Amino acid sequence: MRLRVVLAVFASLVLLAAVGVYAVVRGLSSGLPLRIPVQECVVNVNGTATFDPEQLANAATIAAVGIRRGLPAPAIVVALATAQQESKLENLSGGDRDSIGLFQQRPSQGWGTPDQLGNPRYAAGKFYDALLKVRGWQQMGVAQAAQAVQKSADGSAYARWEDRARMLATAFSGDAPRAVGCTIVDQPAQRGTAAATALAAGMAADWGQVHTVAEAGVVGLAVKVDAPRTGWRYAHWLVAHADDQNIRQVRYGDQVWTATASTWRRSAMSSLDQVVAEVWS
Numbered sequence: 001m002r003l004r005v006v007l008a009v010f011a012s013l014v015l016l017a018a019v020g021v022y023a024v025v026r027g028l029s030s031g032l033p034l035r036i037p038v039q040e041c042v043v044n045v046n047g048t049a050t051f052d053p054e055q056l057a058n059a060a061t062i063a064a065v066g067i068r069r070g071l072p073a074p075a076i077v078v079a080l081a082t083a084q085q086e087s088k089l090e091n092l093s094g095g096d097r098d099s100i101g102l103f104q105q106r107p108s109q110g111w112g113t114p115d116q117l118g119n120p121r122y123a124a125g126k127f128y129d130a131l132l133k134v135r136g137w138q139q140m141g142v143a144q145a146a147q148a149v150q151k152s153a154d155g156s157a158y159a160r161w162e163d164r165a166r167m168l169a170t171a172f173s174g175d176a177p178r179a180v181g182c183t184i185v186d187q188p189a190q191r192g193t194a195a196a197t198a199l200a201a202g203m204a205a206d207w208g209q210v211h212t213v214a215e216a217g218v219v220g221l222a223v224k225v226d227a228p229r230t231g232w233r234y235a236h237w238l239v240a241h242a243d244d245q246n247i248r249q250v251r252y253g254d255q256v257w258t259a260t261a262s263t264w265r266r267s268a269m270s271s272l273d274q275v276v277a278e279v280w281s
Contacts, residue, residue, distance in 0.1 A: 037183055037185050038183065039053060039184060040182070040183055040262070041053055041055075041056040041180070041239075041262070042182075043168060043171050043180055045170045045176045045179050047163070049164050049168075053242070053243035053244070054089075054091075055088065055089035056089075056182065056240040057240050058089045058090070058102055059083070059172070059240065060172055060236065061120045061206050062079050062080055063080065063168065063169060063172035064206040066124070067172070067233065068206070068208055071128060072138075073173060074145075075128060075132075077142055078142050078149075079124060079127050079128060079131070080165035080169055081142050081146055081162050081164075081165035082103060082127065082150060083124075084164060085146070085157050085160070085161055086102065086104040087102050092104070098114075100117040100118055101117040101123045102123050102124070103124075103150070105117050111126055112126060121205060131145065142158060142159065143157075146158040171236055172237065174230060174236070175232075176232075177232050177253075178232075179232075179236065180235075180236040181239060181257060181261075181263050182239055182242050182257075183262040184248075184260075189246060190246045191280045192281050195246040195280060196219050196220050199220060199221050199246070199247065200221055203223070203237070210223050210224075215274075215276055218278055219278060219281055220277045220279045221238075222274050222275070222276045222277075224273060225274060226273075231274075232252065234252075235252040235257075238250045242259055247259070247277050247278070247280075248279060248280045250275065250278075251269060251271075251276045253272050254269075254270040
């Protein structure tokens with residue numbers, strides 16, 4: 001008798017489970033979303049490459065440091081290829097022996113203190129300093145120039161990242177409009193005035209003192225620009241830093257990017273003389 005009861009209960013549970021699965025399948029086939037939005041960034045320049053927001057933010061900073069110093073595009077390509085090989089564009093707290101950061105630079109080799117090398121801007125600057133000391137680096141291939149700085153065990157490994165490095169350098173130099181997009185699903189760490197203040201500080205750290213202007217009704221940052229190329233440099237940097245800088249929208253020209261969509265779309269507002277970034281309120 002007890003066995004019959006157990007079997008009856010088990011059969012009922014199986015039936016309920018089957019009904020539940022059927023209901024879920026029917027619900028999905030009726031138009032409900034089939035997948036949860038993924039937090040990721042896409043760079044589209046003669047092809048497409050995908051990054052997570054941290055990786056793209058670090059790439060944007062590496063490029064900005066080089067551009068701010070007036071370095072030629074090949075230097076930025078070498079730096080980006082190197083960081084992709086050394087850290088996958090992640091700001092690592094450790095590595096081989098005492099290696100630290102985006103470029104896995106070693107305090108014991110005179111690159112700087114651990115705290116300094118953990119700062120992406122400092123680390124990028126030190127890499128560029130070393131690259132510029134390499135005689136004839138401009139005539140070298142990307143992998144050869146990277147190896148001349150890094151002196152790694154396998155210098156050929158940098159070559160695999162050359163195409164992606166060129167895509168990133170082109171996008172962050174402002175030479176390919178609407179080339180950077182991110183889908184941000186995480187909740188912002190800061191909002192309102194605090195987020196706007198932090199954004200201004202973050203942009204100044206990478207770009208120096210940019211010319212900001214007041215924009216009515218905007219909680220965030222409006223930056224004056226003198227040319228479309230400069231505008232797209234800033235716009236792409238802002239999108240790449242949307243996650244860590246709590247940005248929900250970026251507008252430039254007649255285009256707008258929002259945190260819920262990875263692509264740019266047309267905006268009713270149009271201005272080529274300023275880039276506007278709004279933080280979460």
